[in-house]
Amino acid sequence: xxxxxxxxxxxxxxxxxxxxxxxxxxxxxxxxxxxxxxxxxxxxxxxxxxxxxxxxxxxxxxxxxxxxxxxxxxxxxxxxxxxxxxxxxxxxxxxxxxxxxxxxxxxxxxxxxxxxxxxxxxxxxxxxxxxxxxxxxxxxxxxxxxxxxxxxxxxxxxxxxxxxxxxxxxxxxxxxxxxxxxxxxxxxxxxxxxxxxxxxxxxxxxxxxxxxxxxxxxxxxxxxxxxxxxxxxxxxxxxxxxxxxxxxxxxxxxxxxxxxxxx
Amino acid sequence: xxxxxxxxxxxxxxxxxxxxxxxxxxxxxxxxxxxxxxxxxxxxxxxxxxxxxxxxxxxxxxxxxxxxxxxxxxxxxxxxxxxxxxxxxxxxxxxxxxxxxxxxxxxxxxxxxxxxxxxxxxxxxxxxxxxxxxxxxxxxxxxxxxxxxxxxxx
Numbered sequence: 001x002x003x004x005x006x007x008x009x010x011x012x013x014x015x016x017x018x019x020x021x022x023x024x025x026x027x028x029x030x031x032x033x034x035x036x037x038x039x040x041x042x043x044x045x046x047x048x049x050x051x052x053x054x055x056x057x058x059x060x061x062x063x064x065x066x067x068x069x070x071x072x073x074x075x076x077x078x079x080x081x082x083x084x085x086x087x088x089x090x091x092x093x094x095x096x097x098x099x100x101x102x103x104x105x106x107x108x109x110x111x112x113x114x115x116x117x118x119x120x121x122x123x124x125x126x127x128x129x130x131x132x133x134x135x136x137x138x139x140x141x142x143x144x145x146x147x148x149x150x151x152x153x154x155x156x157x158x159x160x161x162x163x164x165x166x167x168x169x170x171x172x173x174x175x176x177x178x179x180x181x182x183x184x185x186x187x188x189x190x191x192x193x194x195x196x197x198x199x200x201x202x203x204x205x206x207x208x209x210x211x212x213x214x215x216x217x218x219x220x221x222x223x224x225x226x227x228x229x230x231x232x233x234x235x236x237x238x239x240x241x242x243x244x245x246x247x248x249x250x251x252x253x254x255x256x257x258x259x260x261x262x263x
Numbered sequence: 264x265x266x267x268x269x270x271x272x273x274x275x276x277x278x279x280x281x282x283x284x285x286x287x288x289x290x291x292x293x294x295x296x297x298x299x300x301x302x303x304x305x306x307x308x309x310x311x312x313x314x315x316x317x318x319x320x321x322x323x324x325x326x327x328x329x330x331x332x333x334x335x336x337x338x339x340x341x342x343x344x345x346x347x348x349x350x351x352x353x354x355x356x357x358x359x360x361x362x363x364x365x366x367x368x369x370x371x372x373x374x375x376x377x378x379x380x381x382x383x384x385x386x387x388x389x390x391x392x393x394x395x396x397x398x399x400x401x402x403x404x405x406x407x408x409x410x411x412x413x414x415x416x417x
Contacts, residue, residue: 046298046304049304049308050307050312054311068385072383073347075344075347075376079318079347082317083316083317083351084314097383098383099382115372115376117381119381126382129383130383131383131384151301152303154301156307162307164302164303164306164309166303166306166309167293167306196310196313199313200310200311200312200313200316201318203311204316206316206320212318212344212346213344213346215343215377217342
């Protein structure tokens with residue numbers, strides 16, 4: 001009797017465990033399947049966003065920075081702040097000053113370079129110094145969208161990495177995931193914010209504000225799908241560099257004349 | 264027979280959980296989610312119209328101010344955007360079409376942001392050693408007293 005009791009119980013436990021596992025699997029499959037079905041529902045047949053003249057299938061944007069041309073005036077960071085109403089103390093683009101010697105190096109970016117750069121004293125023998133404009137790299141394989149738990153971060157078909165502030169829950173995972181420090185939590189909305197390549201401008205045929213005001217053409221913006229585009233020509237034929245290539249994020253912000261100290 | 268009863272209960276339980284999950288999903292997942300990918304498709308159009316265009320570029324300024332823009336184009340400030348010193352176009356022509364006088368930056372700090380001598384600037388870029396300028400130390404002085412910003416060499 002006792003044997004049967006134990007045996008029956010064991011059998012029931014196994015049976016229940018097995019059934020629950022099966023049921024769990026079924027739920028996951030159904031939910032996963034429905035999510036997949038909805039996300040892959042023939043994107044080409046969907047009407048293009050905006051409904052205007054702009055067709056995002058005809059463009060693939062890329063950014064190009066020549067560090068030897070940057071004079072560190074900060075006009076880009078100021079224009080960005082004005083154009084995009086970026087809150088004080090936060091930056092969608094900024095300029096870094098590097099002072100490099102054989103023994104050591106120094107990097108600073110006072111107020112993002114917006115007010116220019118005061119003279120700097122370093123405690124080592126400096127061999128060279130230069131400015132490096134920084135901006136969101138709009139990576140093709142970006143970690144920031146991969147970690148978003150609610151699908152608020154995404155990359156558009158024309159190559160811009162954007163944040164849907166309505167969906168964003170402000171968890172900050174993307175801020176931590178970005179290896180370039182390009183994202184921040186907006187102090188008023190408490191959602192993630194970042195450079196959009198001025199998506200409201202580029203979809204109207206204008207350049208991003210930072211490129212528009214750059215007095216030395218250190219910053220350039222181009223279209224990899226447009227024949228004869230000067231930025232495309234440089235990226236396709238010259239020797240260009242990217243930041244932190246070992247991370248395999250495939251940045252779409254390219255640099256020429258980048259120093260080894262720049263990350 | 265007894266096992267059959269248990270199977271029935273579990274099947275009902277699973278069905279109820281499934282129904283609740285699918286119902287909740289229907290309410291919680293935004294309508295345009297998945298239209299283009301794993302994000303809310305409607306946001307792309309929202310981003311396109313997120314804000315008014317503020318910076319118009321030098322060509323937009325030249326439409327009305329051709330005299331200044333011709334002068335500027337002939338001088339060494341030809342690649343300096345009007346909006347760096349004259350504030351963005353959006354601060355001059357407002358969204359409702361009205362025209363207001365934009366704030367003009369005539370400060371020393373504006374000029375110094377580009378031209379203060381600094382090791383980090385490209386060597387070929389014109390820079391001023393503020394202590395040893397031709398007119399003596401000029402830190403904090405108004406550069407525009409001597410220099411015409413639209414054609415700074417003159």
